[in-house]
Amino acid sequence: MNVRRSPTIRRRRLGAELRRYREAAGVTIEVVAEGLGCSPSKVSRIETGHNSATPRDVADMLTIYRVATHEAEELVQIAREARQKGWWHPYSAVLVGAYVGLEAAARGVRAYEQLVIPGLLQSEEYALALIRNARTSDTPKDIDRRVHVRLARQSLLTQEDPIYLWAVLDEAALSRPVGGEEVMLEQLRHLIEAQELPNVTLQVLPFAAGSHAGMEGAFAILDFPDQVDPDVVYVENATGGLFLEKEEELRKYHSIFDDLRALALGPDESTKLIESLVEEPLWRSRPRDSGST
Known part of the structure; x- marks a missing residue:
């Protein structure tokens, strides 16, 4: 059992990065929610690290924010890691x-x-x-x-x-x-x-x-x-x-x-x-x- 591998911290980091990119792009949570076909509360909970996001959702969000391809690929990979199960699951x-x-x-x-x-x-x-x-x-x-x-x-x-x-x-x-x-x-x-x-x-x-x-x-x-x-x-x-x-x-x-x-x-x-x-x-x-x- 490796207790140091934690998807929780990856989810927290991913949310913070997604929020940073959204604010830099001047996009509101409501616009993101409409683009993803979900509720604004889901987007908010992803940004605060309370909800995990699918790699597809992350890719779509970064497309809305016009994030460069190599940076987007790094965050999509973090999204994959954040969806893994910790030993405590x-x-x-x-x-x-x-x-x-x-x-x-x-x-x-x-x-x-x-x-x-x-x-x-x-x-x-x-x-x-x-x-x-x-x-x-x-x-x-x-x-x-x-x-x-x-x-x-x-x-x-x-x-x-x-x-x-x-x-x-x-x-x-x-x-x-x-x-x-x-x-x-x-x-x-x-x-x-x-x-x-x-x-x-x-x-x-x-x-x-x-x-x-x-x-x-x-x-x-x-x-x-x-x-x-x-x-x-x-x-x-x-x-x-x-x-x-x-x-x-x-x-x-x-x-x-x-x-x-x-x-x-x-x-x-x-x-x-x-x-x-x-x-x-x-x-x-x-x-x-x-x-x-």
Whole structure:
């Protein structure tokens, strides 16, 4: 399984190029839609990378824009590649949005998490407990498929050409015994092991830091090896998440992440804190009167 081959990023790049050519030609989406015999919304979704386009559609669009033959041939080839199936395609029924496909093509991920361990760093039992309690309407089969995808994604960190991961975790994410004490202790040990990877940087934002720039919510910034593919920010929610790509949005989240990493403990101090939590978990000092989650 090669998780780095991603038709998602090809579709995103194709859409951006098609939009650039359309705007340079001074053609409206409505004119393109009429020429293709489709709705304007389809053209818009192709340009934003949400819909794939057939090579024929791309060729017809580029004809409308009067694009030179050799440039058109390159984009038609990208359209063919964008219609290939990623390794995650068989699991599309339990996936929402394009995050897995973008992550597979990324050079690196900078993530801030408030309440949970990032998916790339979750142990199997932690992932199972988390998904089981968050997806109460899912069938056992669907839950197993979600766990399988989450664990398959983690090969991005250890394969021959790994991505880098820089994660800032709020101390709260380390202090909630998801799955019960044994599962959570295993998860904490898993984080300590992951910190030893040369492409993983893990920092803990301690409770003592007080209020900070990231209190509005968790997010991930993905950047890509090719400069023609701009960064994207992913903000997750219960319905699948939101992708932010505007320059001002990217600047804001880059600034927030820089503030968070500056405020957080360094990697060595963070490891020591996690080790101390393995020995003396915070949840042991708090009364509990309900089942673990």
